[in-house]
Amino acid sequence: MAEYSPARYVVLGLIARHGAMTPYELKARVEDDIQPFWPILHAQLYRIPPELAQAGLLREEAETTGRRRRIFHLTDAGRAALARWLADPDTPEAETRDPAQLKLFFADLGDPSDIVALANRQAARHRTWLAHYTSLRADLAPAEDSRQRSRARLLRLGVLHERAHAEFWESIAADPEQLDDPVSRPPSRPSP
Amino acid sequence: MAEYSPARYVVLGLIARHGAMTPYELKARVEDDIQPFWPILHAQLYRIPPELAQAGLLREEAETTGRRRRIFHLTDAGRAALARWLADPDTPEAETRDPAQLKLFFADLGDPSDIVALANRQAARHRTWLAHYTSLRADLAPAEDSRQRSRARLLRLGVLHERAHAEFWESIAADPEQLDDPVSRPPSRPSP
DNA sequence: GAAGGTATGGTCTCAATGAGACCGTGTCAA
DNA sequence: TTGACACGGTCTCATTGAGACCATACCTTC
Structure with missing residues (x-):
């Protein structure tokens, strides 16, 4: 429609x-x-x-x-x-195009060391975006008008998104072989 | 390159x-x-x-x-x-195209009720993907070969991604005016 | 006050992708 | 034996991607 x-x-x-x-x-x-x-x-x-x-x-x-x-x-x-x-609440699906995920997907076809270099770059990149969004949020006046709220909501999603990706790539960099399964543990709380 | x-x-x-x-x-x-x-x-x-x-x-x-x-x-x-x-660890930036985020961004220009309908649809959609990825992961043999690990890693990111988005849209549906700030609280632990 | 840098404001072209219609071949089951 | 369905593919038109290219205005600095 x-x-x-x-x-x-x-x-x-x-x-x-x-x-x-x-x-x-x-x-x-x-x-x-x-x-x-x-x-x-x-x-x-x-x-x-x-x-x-x-x-x-x-x-x-x-x-x-x-x-x-x-x-x-x-x-x-x-x-x-x-x-x-x-x-109209009926929107098309979101589309993502992430070359880094592509490389990770095919990582078994390359050298095992490639994956660590890739993960480090990606982690740094997502951390940078995370810092950026975080600082934009901090600068945002806590105004009560609906325009500010629109912006604030999207920034919040940006923060959640970048945080999830940054933590993912950091876990790959730290443990490229992925012998354990960090997904079932809550983020930012490494097991003892 | x-x-x-x-x-x-x-x-x-x-x-x-x-x-x-x-x-x-x-x-x-x-x-x-x-x-x-x-x-x-x-x-x-x-x-x-x-x-x-x-x-x-x-x-x-x-x-x-x-x-x-x-x-x-x-x-x-x-x-x-x-x-x-x-x-080559130097990949182009990921690109996202999400019409739902666009509608949310411009939500202040429409009817306040639109946002709730949108958020409910999105939450359901992301929950569905989350369930899908979760079940694929469960079916994945815990094989030690690198191909299975490639797949498992990407599924883990999928889970993290969908979970973050599902929780985001659920919080919008629950509180469209967004008077509090759920980002600073850990996910899945509503305040008392 | 002329020279150069930078921001403003816009046009153009070619290649690549998007979106989907359309068309055959084989297989299997009613 | 015909219809449904999976297989396997080609084609076309519109839209977008990627970026080169151009011109005007302002601002600094020598």
């Missing part, structure tokens, strides 16, 4: 929340907030708004002088389409 | 592990084992092997009668390319 691709709703949603914008500004906001759960290339953010304007969901206001910026406003049709999408 | 796309290495890896195969068999194995961390459309699995044969990494053996199957064998060059890829 989704009428448009998710990236289209990202554009509608950001304009609905922050007001009329140029593709350039969309790009910055996507990079800041949305990249972690829906990556969009910058070129897409120049392709999509004109297309949505064509469909009547946005209205373009073009500068003809200087930087010739293209500013896109939300129309009532756009707002309605966004509301319909938000009201 | 990756010479080929990850999907190419999936093909090489599966043939390296299980021996020469048809695209049809590749399709089945990808669906069973690889889909969760690297989705590949079935059409891709008919496009990629001929291309890798062109590059000398596979060798095609075509039936000319009956079902006219195309069986692809790994060459020494293919085995070497796979080993080089596995030995």
Whole structure:
């Protein structure tokens, strides 16, 4: 029942929340907030708004002088389409593409030492993201408005996600042969 | 430094592990084992092997009668390319595309009740995957060969991942306004 | 006040992937 | 003997990926 691709709703949603914008500004906001759960290339953010304007969901206001910026406003049709999408709880499955998991899956075909190097890199990477999300959460004003809460919720999931992955890769690095089974024990509490 | 796309290495890896195969068999194995961390459309699995044969990494053996199957064998060059890829610990970032997180992010622009319906669906979905991975793990022979361990490791990550997400969405469903902060408390231990 | 760096703002192209329609062959059971 | 179903594959069109390329404005520093 989704009428448009998710990236289209990202554009509608950001304009609905922050007001009329140029593709350039969309790009910055996507990079800041949305990249972690829906990556969009910058070129897409120049392709999509004109297309949505064509469909009547946005209205373009073009500068003809200087930087010739293209500013896109939300129309009532756009707002309605966004509301319909938000009201539909039936979403497609999430997709993950993780080359590191791929390498781990095929690790038995390579040298046993590869796995340790891989796991160390991955653990460091996930720890970095974890620290990043944690600090963003700390900076977040404990404001009671619903926008802050939206952001806070997603940051919380980011923290849970990165923590789980960081701990996983650390356990692989520590015990590449995986002779015991750390999954049944609670995280962060190594057995005595 | 990756010479080929990850999907190419999936093909090489599966043939390296299980021996020469048809695209049809590749399709089945990808669906069973690889889909969760690297989705590949079935059409891709008919496009990629001929291309890798062109590059000398596979060798095609075509039936000319009956079902006219195309069986692809790994060459020494293919085995070497796979080993080089596995030995490189420097992998691209993982990418996630989760429409549900997108809807949650923009939830403040919709009706407050949407969020509960969304969260309930997501919680159920992740619980289902969690049960699936858990049962696959239980069925896994505790064999000491490295192939079984590869599979077991990934299933463990799957379990951790689905558990984190299931608990997250359950907490959203239970408390959509998110007035408290469940992240600092250990999972599965609701406060008194 | 000219030179260069950087942020702003955007267009374009080619390749690759996504999404799925469509088409045959063999096997087995009713 | 025909229909269902698993097997095995090809094809096409639209969308996205990846990144090169271009121009304007501002800001510093020599």
